Amino acid sequence: MTASATEPSANDWRVARYAALAIALSVLEAAVPSPIPGVKPGLANIVTLLVLWRHGWQDAAWVTGLRVFGAALALGGLLSPGFALSCAGSVASLATLALVRHLPRHYFGPVSLSVLAAYAHIAGQLALARAWLIPHDGIVKLLPIFMLTALIFGIVNGVIAARILGKPA
Numbered sequence: 001m002t003a004s005a006t007e008p009s010a011n012d013w014r015v016a017r018y019a020a021l022a023i024a025l026s027v028l029e030a031a032v033p034s035p036i037p038g039v040k041p042g043l044a045n046i047v048t049l050l051v052l053w054r055h056g057w058q059d060a061a062w063v064t065g066l067r068v069f070g071a072a073l074a075l076g077g078l079l080s081p082g083f084a085l086s087c088a089g090s091v092a093s094l095a096t097l098a099l100v101r102h103l104p105r106h107y108f109g110p111v112s113l114s115v116l117a118a119y120a121h122i123a124g125q126l127a128l129a130r131a132w133l134i135p136h137d138g139i140v141k142l143l144p145i146f147m148l149t150a151l152i153f154g155i156v157n158g159v160i161a162a163r164i165l166g167k168p169a
Contacts, residue, residue, distance in 0.1 A: 011055075011059070014055070014059075015051075015059055015062045015063055015066070016066075018047055018050070018051050018059075018063045019062070019063045019066035019067055019070060020070075021047050022044040022047040022048065022063055022064075022066075022067035022070075022071075023044070023066070023067050023070040023071050023074060025043040025044040025046070025047065026043075026044045026067060026070075026071035026074075026075075027071060027074050027075060028043070029041065029042075029043050029044070030071070030075055036145065036149070038146075039145075039146070039149045040153075041153045041156065041157070042118065042121070042153055042157060043157070044067050044071070045093075045114065045117065045118070045121075045157050046157050046160050046161050046164070047063060047067070048060050048063055048064050048067075048117070049110050049113060049114055049117075049157065049158065049161035050161055050164060050165065051063045052097060052101075052113065053110060053113075053161070053165055053167075054165075057094075057097060057098055057101050060094070060097065061094050064090050064093075064094060065090070068083070068086050068087055068090050071086075072086070081132075081133055084128060084132070085125045085128055085129065085133075086125075088124040088125055088127065088128035089120075089121035089122065089124040089125040090121065090124075091124060092120040092121060092123055092124025092125075092127075093117040093118075093120045093121040093124065095120070096116050096117060096119075096120035097113065097116070097117055097120075100113065100116060109158075109162060109167055109168065110158045110159075110161040110162040110165060110167055111154075111155060111158030111159060111161075111162060112158070113158065114154045114155070114157045114158030114161060115150070115151060115154035115155060115158060116154075117154070118150035118151070118153060118154030118157070119147065119150050119151075119154070121150065122146045122147060122149075122150045126139060126142070126143065126146065
């Protein structure tokens with residue numbers, strides 16, 4: 001018996017499981033108060049790193065997209081400014097990871113990929129915020145705070161992903 005086009009493949013189920021885990025982490029993270037508004041550790045990005053490393057960019061992109069939409073639905077923020085910022089950050093992060101995947105893998109481990117993705121995520125969010133929500137150059141003053149937190153959380157998430165993958169940090 002062959003599978004029809006409407007039946008989910010083993011890869012579809014795997015992506016769905018990873019996406020469900022990422023959504024759960026996003027919802028959990030939303031319940032934890034942040035000392036700095038707009039700053040989150042991005043725990044779901046650990047799942048993206050795992051998928052990227054084990055299964056490739058395309059599956060990581062699916063997991064990220066499903067996570068962004070699923071978390072927005074679960075948290076009641078679909079089509080909100082926060083959802084738009086999450087989309088912008090995710091697109092920038094995935095674009096960066098798409099470019100980096102063409103470089104020799106031995107130069108980029110989970111930690112460096114995580115930091116690059118975190119920087120791109122913040123850059124995408126700030127670019128959209130500047131263009132749409134806060135059309136003022138004063139937003140640039142937030143850059144050092146957000147870049148520092150992106151570095152810290154990028155390193156932490158990358159180390160966690162490396163430990164799970166059994167790779168050197």
